[in-house]
Amino acid sequence: MTTLSSCTKAEIHRNCRLFVGPLSSTALVFACNHSSRSQTALTRLRQPVRRTRLTSTYTGALAANSTSIVETACASPYRDSLATGLALVAAVIWVKIFEHLAQKGILEQKLSRKLVHISSGPLFVLTWPLFSADPSARLFATLIPVLNALRLLLVGSGVVQDVATVKSVSRQGDRQELLRGPLYYCLVLIAGTLLYWRESPVGILALALMCGGDGLADVVGRQFGTARLPFNPDKSWAGSLAMLLGGAACAYALVSIFCSLGYIPCSSSRLLRTICITALMATFTEALPINQKLDDNISVPGIAVLTATLLLRQGL
Ligand SMILES: Nc1ccn([C@@H]2O[C@H](COP(=O)(O)OP(=O)(O)OP(=O)(O)O)[C@@H](O)[C@H]2O)c(=O)n1
Numbered sequence: 001m002t003t004l005s006s007c008t009k010a011e012i013h014r015n016c017r018l019f020v021g022p023l024s025s026t027a028l029v030f031a032c033n034h035s036s037r038s039q040t041a042l043t044r045l046r047q048p049v050r051r052t053r054l055t056s057t058y059t060g061a062l063a064a065n066s067t068s069i070v071e072t073a074c075a076s077p078y079r080d081s082l083a084t085g086l087a088l089v090a091a092v093i094w095v096k097i098f099e100h101l102a103q104k105g106i107l108e109q110k111l112s113r114k115l116v117h118i119s120s121g122p123l124f125v126l127t128w129p130l131f132s133a134d135p136s137a138r139l140f141a142t143l144i145p146v147l148n149a150l151r152l153l154l155v156g157s158g159v160v161q162d163v164a165t166v167k168s169v170s171r172q173g174d175r176q177e178l179l180r181g182p183l184y185y186c187l188v189l190i191a192g193t194l195l196y197w198r199e200s201p202v203g204i205l206a207l208a209l210m211c212g213g214d215g216l217a218d219v220v221g222r223q224f225g226t227a228r229l230p231f232n233p234d235k236s237w238a239g240s241l242a243m244l245l246g247g248a249a250c251a252y253a254l255v256s257i258f259c260s261l262g263y264i265p266c267s268s269s270r271l272l273r274t275i276c277i278t279a280l281m282a283t284f285t286e287a288l289p290i291n292q293k294l295d296d297n298i299s300v301p302g303i304a305v306l307t308a309t310l311l312l313r314q315g316l
């Protein structure tokens, strides 16, 4: 179990800059999530954080208001349970928001479904630093997609009636659809968490390309996809370009956050090359006329894992 005092002042500053405002307490949880350092160093580091008059108001308020709550949460033996509970509540609220927007007609059903697709995975990945360094932490985190997968199984198979969920994550309101794309999506989140967790960029890359990449291809393709691909008239240049850029940007943002938090050792030129080549391969796979046989939520992360694993064989 690590505590807040295991962060360097620089780490706290860096993370505070990343997660400002209402997420300030999260920032400090993030900041205290690194592998432990020597107690002497901790004591030394702790004081400067307190002593320094942090110039901006938010950092001052942040330190004053959040430290005790965050210290307690970090030091708590229930840290992973707390993080799981928090992420589960966030997941329910997040999907409910889109259910509500689709039901009120504020968002078209297809768009609402795609926005859930684009945002849920990256938001889930962003909850990972809330968990402790304990080897069992990834199992706690896995509970979030596992419970969502179970919900999809129960609703999709008709055991539980939930019209709102069906509406928000299906294309046409057919409950059985939940057993395909959305269920595969949760299974990929489960596999990514269990196999790669926050120690390797491979899982994060695969999830980013499935969510940010493939999701954006649909949104942009529907809107601007007049020029069709020569080898697949169901897909467009605009959709594929959006997947390439959106997927690479999402992957870069997430991996950079995990690099800067110290979970992944990174050399930026190598990382950029890996992200670009993996995004290209995933975009090409998504554009192929194979999605009647193989769901994009399987083919895209599948090819991303293969490509990134091969490229990162020599390490970052
Ligand atoms: N590279 C891409 C990908 C998708 N699209 C457009 O986005 C919409 C949805 O595509 P796709 O995701 O392949 O369709 P579905 O399988 O129906 O949707 P889902 O992935 O959500 O199951 C289609 O209008 C398609 O033309 C596109 O123009 N270019």
Ligand SMILES: C/C(=C\CO)CCC[C@H](C)CCC[C@H](C)CCCC(C)C
Pocket (backbone or CB within 6 Å): 087, 090, 091, 094, 095, 113, 114, 116, 117, 120, 121, 123, 124, 127, 144, 145, 148, 168, 169, 170, 181, 182, 185, 186, 189, 297
């Ligand atoms: C419509 C979807 C895929 C079709 O291609 C996505 C379905 C998403 C699930 C129903 C909800 C998944 C929730 C995540 C496991 C956790 C999100 C946590 C976060 C903190 C909001």
